Amino acid sequence: MRRPTGDERNAAEIEYWNGPGGERWLNRQQAQDALLAPVADVLLGRAAAHPGEIVLDIGCGCGSTSIALAQRVAPGGHVLGVDVSAPLLDRARQLAPQALPLSFVLADATVHRFEPGRADLLFSRFGVMFFADPVRSFVNMRTGLRAGARLVFACWRAPRENPWLMLPLQEAYRHVPRLPEVGPEEPGPFSFADPHRVRGILERAGFGAIGLEPFHLSFDLSLGRGLDAALDTALNMGPASRALDGQPASLRAAAAESIRAALARRQVGETVPLPGALWIVTATTP
Numbered sequence: 436m437r438r439p440t441g442d443e444r445n446a447a448e449i450e451y452w453n454g455p456g457g458e459r460w461l462n463r464q465q466a467q468d469a470l471l472a473p474v475a476d477v478l479l480g481r482a483a484a485h486p487g488e489i490v491l492d493i494g495c496g497c498g499s500t501s502i503a504l505a506q507r508v509a510p511g512g513h514v515l516g517v518d519v520s521a522p523l524l525d526r527a528r529q530l531a532p533q534a535l536p537l538s539f540v541l542a543d544a545t546v547h548r549f550e551p552g553r554a555d556l557l558f559s560r561f562g563v564m565f566f567a568d569p570v571r572s573f574v575n576m577r578t579g580l581r582a583g584a585r586l587v588f589a590c591w592r593a594p595r596e597n598p599w600l601m602l603p604l605q606e607a608y609r610h611v612p613r614l615p616e617v618g619p620e621e622p623g624p625f626s627f628a629d630p631h632r633v634r635g636i637l638e639r640a641g642f643g644a645i646g647l648e649p650f651h652l653s654f655d656l657s658l659g660r661g662l663d664a665a666l667d668t669a670l671n672m673g674p675a676s677r678a679l680d681g682q683p684a685s686l687r688a689a690a691a692e693s694i695r696a697a698l699a700r701r702q703v704g705e706t707v708p709l710p711g712a713l714w715i716v717t718a719t720t721p
């Protein structure tokens with residue numbers, strides 16, 4: 436398997452995103468992009484990328500935000516999508532229209548040698564919470580930015596504010612063992628939930644004008660396709676999917692029944708809306 440040369444402390448995340456995590460994301464790429472489209476919209480609005488700009492899209496996954504950014508910076512600009520996952524980047528390369536000014540690199544953003552002082556915008560949709568050493572990572576990413584460049588990214592707020600991710604997990608826990616306890620600052624989807632921590636990381640990495648805007652939205656797990664589709668989302672995404680990984684079929688089936696019953700209580704017509712909450716983080720380089 437292809438792996439980027441990365442910070443050794445990122446090894447477990449790099450394995451995960453080239454293994455089961457990447458596989459699940461890939462299998463659900465279209466649904467995942469549809470589910471997260473409202474987040475892309477708000478981020479792209481804040482980023483206000485325009486023709487001629489150079490953009491770094493960190494943890495770009497299958498590249499949907501990279502493509503959207505490339506459409507905005509053409510002509511004359513360029514987007515570099517950076518990710519540690521070979522299978523997700525393969526998909527990104529397949530999906531990227533040839534005519535767009537867009538390239539991808541398999542690299543760990545903590546250590547990748549960015550072209551110095553060039554980019555106007557550092558962008559990420561949920562791709563910056565997986566670093567073992569976030570200060571080192573943001574210091575490194577800042578080397579790729581010019582003075583006065585913008586930073587715009589989305590990260591999740593606390594688990595209790597994200598029932599769309601946590602309700603399936605709580606139901607799964609009725610049947611399967613709990614995941615190993617993860618400290619609030621350990622790499623993972625919720626490692627940037629604490630706004631003071633995020634502000635501190637960015638300050639120490641040399642960013643200024645730091646803003647964290649709370650953003651609440653409703654995620655329809657079914658994407659308008661009813662309870663079975665919502666169950667499929669719940670079983671194959673987020674922490675519930677990690678908890679169910681490798682469990683015996685009988686326990687997975689029992690967990691699925693519990694999750695289905697919980698989702699049925701939230702069903703409204705063909706939709707199953709659940710609340711979610713994130714931070715829209717903005718900053719600039721001095």
Ligand SMILES: C[S@@+](CC[C@H](N)C(=O)[O-])C[C@H]1O[C@@H](n2cnc3c(N)ncnc32)[C@H](O)[C@@H]1O
Nearest residue numbers: 452494495496518519520543544560561562565
């Ligand atoms: C939650 S996914 C988000 C993917 C994409 N931004 C999206 O919104 O569809 C997180 C992404 O971050 C990537 N990632 C994790 N650690 C990384 C690192 N150290 N450097 C670059 N990318 C990383 C993963 O491979 C994965 O594609």
